[in-house]
Amino acid sequence: MQSTRIPATIISGFLGAGKTTLLRSLMEKSTHKKIAIIVNEFGSLGIDGDILKNCGVPGCTEDNIVELANGCICCTVADEFLPTMEALLDRKDPPEHIIIETSGLALPKPLIKAFNWPSIKTRMTVDGVVTLVDSPAVLAGRFADDPEAVAQQRAADPSLDHDNPLHEVFEDQLCSADLIILNKVDLITPEQAQQLTQDIQKEIPKAVKIIQASNGQVDPEIILGINAGAEDDLQSRPSHHDGEGEDHEHDDFTSFVVTIPTANDPESLVQKLIQVANTYDILRIKGYVNIANKPMRLEIHGVGQRFNYHFDRAWRADESRESKLIIIGETGIDQEAIQSSLQ
Numbered sequence: 001m002q003s004t005r006i007p008a009t010i011i012s013g014f015l016g017a018g019k020t021t022l023l024r025s026l027m028e029k030s031t032h033k034k035i036a037i038i039v040n041e042f043g044s045l046g047i048d049g050d051i052l053k054n055c056g057v058p059g060c061t062e063d064n065i066v067e068l069a070n071g072c073i074c075c076t077v078a079d080e081f082l083p084t085m086e087a088l089l090d091r092k093d094p095p096e097h098i099i100i101e102t103s104g105l106a107l108p109k110p111l112i113k114a115f116n117w118p119s120i121k122t123r124m125t126v127d128g129v130v131t132l133v134d135s136p137a138v139l140a141g142r143f144a145d146d147p148e149a150v151a152q153q154r155a156a157d158p159s160l161d162h163d164n165p166l167h168e169v170f171e172d173q174l175c176s177a178d179l180i181i182l183n184k185v186d187l188i189t190p191e192q193a194q195q196l197t198q199d200i201q202k203e204i205p206k207a208v209k210i211i212q213a214s215n216g217q218v219d220p221e222i223i224l225g226i227n228a229g230a231e232d233d234l235q236s237r238p239s240h241h242d243g244e245g246e247d248h249e250h251d252d253f254t255s256f257v258v259t260i261p262t263a264n265d266p267e268s269l270v271q272k273l274i275q276v277a278n279t280y281d282i283l284r285i286k287g288y289v290n291i292a293n294k295p296m297r298l299e300i301h302g303v304g305q306r307f308n309y310h311f312d313r314a315w316r317a318d319e320s321r322e323s324k325l326i327i328i329g330e331t332g333i334d335q336e337a338i339q340s341s342l343q
């Protein structure tokens with residue numbers, strides 16, 4: 001019998017891998033489907049939802065985009081995720097497809113498991129988990145497990161916890177995938193892309209298609225309609241966090257918001273941000289900034305030390321032109337020093 005369950009696609013990938021960019025491009029290209037989007041972000045500013053709502057694509061309306069901002073989706077399943085899904089399903093005119101953009105730190109497996117909850121199991125299915133890879137960041141060794149460093153730490157203090165949280169999140173996201181997209185291939189060579197494909201194939205337990213993309217430009221037909229039924233296939237998706245129960249914490253990572261003064265120009269601000277990101281090993285910076293004498297607000301993205309920016313829209317008369325950046329890093333990052341060096 002043909003399944004009448006509504007398919008849901010989970011978009012996973014580390015901080016800044018290009019999930020929102022992919023989603024926007026998908027929405028631009030797949031006008032024929034009634035798609036609802038769930039956006040979950042690590043941090044309290046809700047920038048991804050804002051970007052999508054302002055992107056001008058016909059399907060990206062306030063109605064179709066639901067933001068889940070209170071913590072990582074994989075930890076708030078019962079309180080937030082399930083009620084949101086039920087509300088979508090109960091709409092008079094329910095969506096034909098749901099796309100969930102998880103936070104860059106989310107582990108996909110607890111979310112896939114949530115689709116087995118009785119309240120939605122008969123009504124929805126996970127069509128596919130699509131994991132984006134920040135190709136240049138991986139090649140730069142951002143997620144590498146450094147066996148030498150671990151051995152040295154062990155020798156110095158065997159009682160310490162030697163996990164590499166970046167590596168674990170990265171591997172969990174790869175191992176949950178039904179499709180892997182090597183994104184940002186515009187920033188690497190074809191040989192590097194080929195090498196990366198081979199390296200990733202070795203890292204994952206099953207054969208998964210790995211494709212390449214720049215700026216999330218992928219045909220929606222490849223991403224939507226995978227028909228994986230991932231919630232019935234959990235055993236093939238091993239996780240570093242198997243056996244921890246539903247309630248693991250993201251205490252390896254932290255986020256905070258910094259309000260900075262109006263900047264004179266984008267270039268000098270970005271130079272300063274690069275320097276701060278470098279000094280304090282910041283994983284992700286994003287936000288909106290007021291530039292002196294400009295009617296438009298500046299949207300800024302930093303992933304590691306790579307920054308992009310553009311003026312996204314005019315400041316509205318009813319909003320204060322505050323410059324706010326969300327900063328995400330590993331726990332222990334020096335918040336005070338970052339705050340003061342950005343003033």
Ligand SMILES: Nc1nc2c(ncn2[C@@H]2O[C@H](COP(=O)(O)OP(=O)(O)OP(=O)(O)O)[C@@H](O)[C@H]2O)c(=O)[nH]1
Nearest residue numbers: 015016017018019020021104183184214215301308
């Ligand atoms: N050069 C290049 N930049 C890209 C590509 N895809 C995304 N970016 C840029 O990378 C930055 C992060 O992209 P996002 O789409 O916001 O990434 P994300 O995964 O949604 O980020 P988080 O939600 O913070 O985890 C932005 O400045 C994008 O313009 C790509 O293929 N090539």
